[in-house]
Amino acid sequence: xxxxxxxxxxxxxxxxxxxxxxxxxxxxxxxxxxxxxxxxxxxxxxxxxxxxxxxxxxxxxxxxxxxxxxxxxxxxxxxxxxxxxxxxxxxxxxxxxxxxxxxxxxxxxxxx
Amino acid sequence: xxxxxxxxxxxxxxxxxxxxxxxxxxxxxxxxxxxxxxxxxxxxxxxxxxxxxxxxxxxxxxxxxxxxxxxxxxxxxxxxxxxxxxxxxxxxxxxxxxxxxxxxxxxxxxx
Numbered sequence: 001x002x003x004x005x006x007x008x009x010x011x012x013x014x015x016x017x018x019x020x021x022x023x024x025x026x027x028x029x030x031x032x033x034x035x036x037x038x039x040x041x042x043x044x045x046x047x048x049x050x051x052x053x054x055x056x057x058x059x060x061x062x063x064x065x066x067x068x069x070x071x072x073x074x075x076x077x078x079x080x081x082x083x084x085x086x087x088x089x090x091x092x093x094x095x096x097x098x099x100x101x102x103x104x105x106x107x108x109x110x111x112x
Numbered sequence: 113x114x115x116x117x118x119x120x121x122x123x124x125x126x127x128x129x130x131x132x133x134x135x136x137x138x139x140x141x142x143x144x145x146x147x148x149x150x151x152x153x154x155x156x157x158x159x160x161x162x163x164x165x166x167x168x169x170x171x172x173x174x175x176x177x178x179x180x181x182x183x184x185x186x187x188x189x190x191x192x193x194x195x196x197x198x199x200x201x202x203x204x205x206x207x208x209x210x211x212x213x214x215x216x217x218x219x220x221x222x223x
Contacts, residue, residue, distance in 0.1 A: 036214075041217075042216060042217070043202060043215050043216045043217050045214070046212065089154055089155070091154075098143055098206060098208055098212070099145070099160055099170060100157065100212070102154030102155040103154050104152065104153050104154045105154055
């Protein structure tokens with residue numbers, strides 16, 4: 001059964017710093033891995049989806065990588081801004097379907 | 113372009129009451145999902161549907177029921193509400209191979 005873990009639970013950095021958020025999963029036969037952003041009291045916004053055949057995806061200042069052999073994905077945020085403050089969740093499918101297993105998230109605070 | 117719309121946004125229920133959380137999407141997505149999120153936790157799948165008339169259980173289905181009579185609508189029914197069902201509920205939809213779109217959530221408190 002797929003399990004998804006995110007460490008740390010919370011992270012505080014000064015504005016401008018580059019940072020990495022970590023996501024671990026137990027089943028390396030992963031179909032894809034998705035990163036979401038959640039603002040307080042809001043729904044989830046999909047940031048990046050990496051298919052199992054890909055090693056990374058980029059969108060603006062965000063870069064997500066996928067290493068199936070080690071069971072890890074990272075979300076790299078370049079030149080962080082206060083507007084990046086949010087909770088970041090990663091999720092992987094339970095199996096060959098699109099039912100997602102979520103990590104518990106990393107709460108990011110970027111200080112001005 | 114409304115996306116995924118959930119109603120109500122907030123609700124307080126007494127123990128033993130029932131209610132239906134509404135979810136509508138206007139993107140003609142075949143897949144729809146209901147998740148719950150407890151404080152400080154990730155989301156857990158309650159039920160999902162791959163098309164009208166087809167539903168199946170997720171990780172935490174006990175105490176809930178769903179139906180999918182149309183492509184657009186996927187209501188979640190709570191019968192005999194319990195304090196353990198206090199949570200934020202999210203509806204989502206997607207095409208099978210694409211990222212899911214999420215609603216804004218329904219914050220439910222059972223007292």
